[in-house]
Amino acid sequence: MSVSLLPSSHSEFQLKDYWEKFFQKRKAPFEWYGEYLDLCHILHKYIKASNTILVVGCGNSKLSEDLYDVGFTSIDNIDISEVVIKQMTSKNRTKRPEMTYTVMDIFEMTYNDSTFDCVIDKGTLDAVCVNSGQETIDKVKNMFSEISRVLKSNGRYICISLSQEHVLNQLVAAHSQGWIIRVHVVKCVGEKVGVASALPVFIFVMTKMASPAIQIFEYVNEDEKCIRCEDDAGIIEFVRNCQQYALVLHHLGSMHMEEQVCLDLWSGSNNIEPRFTLRVVDLPKKKALNGQFAIFLVPQGRETNWLFSSSAGSTQLAESAGYERLVIVTLHRGHTYQSLDKVKEEISTKAMELSQDSLPDRIKCPVLSLAEGVGSRTVLLESSSSSSGGFVVEESQDEEERGLVRRLVFLESPHLAQTEILMINKSDGASKRKGKKGRQHKNGGKLFDFSELMFPYHKLMLSSLALIGGEEGGKRGRNPTGAALDILIVGLGGGALPMFIKKHIPMVCQDVVDLDGSMIQVAIDWFGLEADQIVTGGEGEKILVHRDRGKLNVIQGDGVEHIMSLSDRKQANTLYHVIILDVDNKDAGSGLSSPPLSFTTPQFLQAAKSLLHPNGM
Ligand SMILES: C[S@@+](CC[C@H](N)C(=O)[O-])C[C@H]1O[C@@H](n2cnc3c(N)ncnc32)[C@H](O)[C@@H]1O
Known part of the structure; x- marks a missing residue:
């Protein structure tokens, strides 16, 4: 469309004068939102050749002519523009004698009640409903009530629209009672010009029911499946999703x-x-x-x-x-x-x-x-906990061909493993890994292979132990409890890191804090966690009882509270050589995957510092 045909403001679309000038300039057919061939696969589902059809705001579209030519001969067309009605009448009078073109305002139609089986509106609602102001709302209500009046019971109002927000809301609200609303999205109308259209076209089919109590909302997805929604919000969501998707495709196509x-x-x-x-x-x-x-x-x-x-x-x-x-x-x-x-x-x-x-x-x-197949995963446990939400324990083959990997995944972050551990089949464990300590587990008859840390960041965290110094460091008096190194880990997950430390760095005494009691049980049942004692956060002082090297103490409680309360008590024998934060952050919007922001406040960092030995990390 040439630029001179565009109105200076949207509201001009409501004015008769605008359309008169439009059709004086634009004599060749101009199709809003697609031609017959783009739309017929949907239209034909809802209209029969014997139907009486009214096309409102027909303009100089070829849609009515094409429908007539394939057998829908009882078509009345109306438009507010005298210019276009004159043009269309002279074009069709002899070729399509049963079809009529009449100058008529959609707000004051002269037809009797219950005249038509079907009203087709391609772009006319969008021309009338230009904003969400009260004047427009009243006009649109008037238009809908006129359309409803001239439709027979079980008749259909087929509205082809871009369904911008203000249009969508009014269209759905006006037909949410006493009508069946079904919406189709029209595929690929814009693709002919090479660029995916940023604005998809929708076909709303509203069937007028005899009972005003009827409330049925359906959308038809791209696989042509008709989905029933609980309420009108389902339809609105479908339309918005299609619009957002089209916008993304448009941008992806062009930049x-x-x-x-x-x-x-x-x-x-x-x-x-x-x-x-x-x-x-x-x-x-x-x-x-x-x-x-x-x-x-x-x-x-x-x-x-x-x-x-x-x-x-x-x-x-x-x-x-x-x-x-x-x-x-x-x-x-x-x-x-x-x-x-x-x-x-x-x-x-x-x-x-x-x-x-x-x-x-x-x-x-x-x-x-990567592989020939689609891969496979075996879900061993699917459950949920109050603090971590839904989670699964599952197994699949490792991509580096190291063998079978068991992992814990929180469903809120389905692409992030919280814990991974290698598993050995019992027979492999007996032959290949003879002599290595793996604990056979009641679920699955497999052994846990604690010989390797699966996450690179765990390896980095452990390097802190090398910087602190080993047994020698302890002997020099940094650790008055007698254990060579005391460490505190916040975040247990499946316990792969603490178990690796327990198995391979025996001079370490570990306290591990986790908020989620059910996760501690999952770690024991599914990841071979061997805790020497488990206490709840309120019993923090009890952890001081077992402070020998090689011990793994689990404290169920909030990591921030635990550290703050230990710090408040200022007990010298709870000093740590290393404090490790291995806590996932559930607030995706914060930009940090770990730790949660509550672990980054100056107060918390001061408290954590006060629990560290000199040179602690
Ligand atoms: C966006 S155009 C659509 C034209 C045509 N249906 C098509 O698909 O190409 C809107 C049409 O509605 C007509 N129109 C606007 N207000 C009207 C009214 N109050 N009564 C009848 N027709 C109206 C305009 O003259 C114009 O032809």
Whole structure:
């Protein structure tokens, strides 16, 4: 559309004068929101050839002509513009004799009540509903009541709209009682011009029911599945999600992204967690030696790996893959995935939507992965606790082929393992790892392999012990309790770090604080934690009883409170050589994955410092 045809303000769309001038200038058909071929697959579901149809605000659209030509001959068209009605009448009078064009204001239609089986509105509501001011609200109400009046019972108001917020709210509110509301999103209307449209088009089908008590809300997703919502909020959410998704696609299509973008894709069968998460990573052109676009499938059970779960890791992955844009796809718990081929089939069209518009052939693109299959994970325990929320204990094969890995994952951060530990099958343990201490566990008949720390940051934390000094340091009097080194760890998780220390650094006496009592039990039951004593935070002083080297004391309580109260009491024999904070931060918005902000206040840091030996860390 040429710029001169645009109104100077949105509200001009409501004015007859604006449309008269518009159609004087614009003689060729102008289609708002798509042509017959873009829309017919949906329209044909709701109208029959025998139906009496009214098209409100017909403009010079070809939609009515095309409908007529395929057999919908009983069509009345109305528009406020005399210019356009004159043009359309002379164009169709002889070619389509049964179709009428009449100058009529939608707010004062002259038809009798219950005249039509169907009212079609393509863009007219959007032209009338220009803002959320009271005057507009009154106009829109008037329009809806006129449409309802001329519709027969069980008749349909089919409204094709961009559904911007003020339009959506009024449309849904006006039809939420006594109507069935069903909404479709129209795919790809903007794609013909090469750039994914930033504004998707929706088709609302509102069926007028005889009973005013009826309240039915449905949306039809891209797989053509009709989903029933509990209330109108479900419909509004669907429309907003489609709009946000289209906006993201529009940006992805047209620009290089400086920051990574993550999108969740949901399937109709599970609305608790998404089926796929797609992370889009862009590289500068000069680093993309292999091509423009590829998809990378992360096998199940490996999504917690740094390479796939962090933005730095994903950049590294994209650099080694060598594509200008890499879409990293992770698969979620609670879903079944049959095979790599099936997943590729399922995901490739969606992932391709995220490709750059400049891609010469949008059909073919490489799908990369680590392994031949989709990987597998075995969920051993799924539970929840009051402080950590939902969590799972699961096992899968390690990507570095070190063997079977058992991990603890909090479902609030499904791509982050809280604890990982290597497992040995009983037979392997007996032969290959003879002599190593692994404890056979009642669940699964496997042994825990405490010989390796799985998280690199745990290794770094342990290096602090080397800086403090070992047994010698203790003998020189830094540790009056007699243990060579006293350390305090806040955050037990599955207990992999404390158990590694207990097994391999015997001169250490550890106090480990964790808020979550049920997590302490999980650590014992599923991760082989061997605690020498377990006390609750209020019984803090009891931990002083067992202060021998090699001891592992677990304190159930709040880490901040524990440290503050020990500090208040200023007991010299509770001094530590090292204090380690290994606590996850549940506040995703704070920008810190660990520790929570309450562990970073000056008061807390002072208290922690007061509990340290000189030279402690
Ligand atoms: C966005 S255009 C849509 C035209 C056409 N339906 C299409 O899809 O191309 C809005 C149309 O509504 C018409 N219109 C605006 N206010 C009207 C009113 N009060 N009564 C009837 N038609 C009106 C305009 O003249 C214009 O043709």
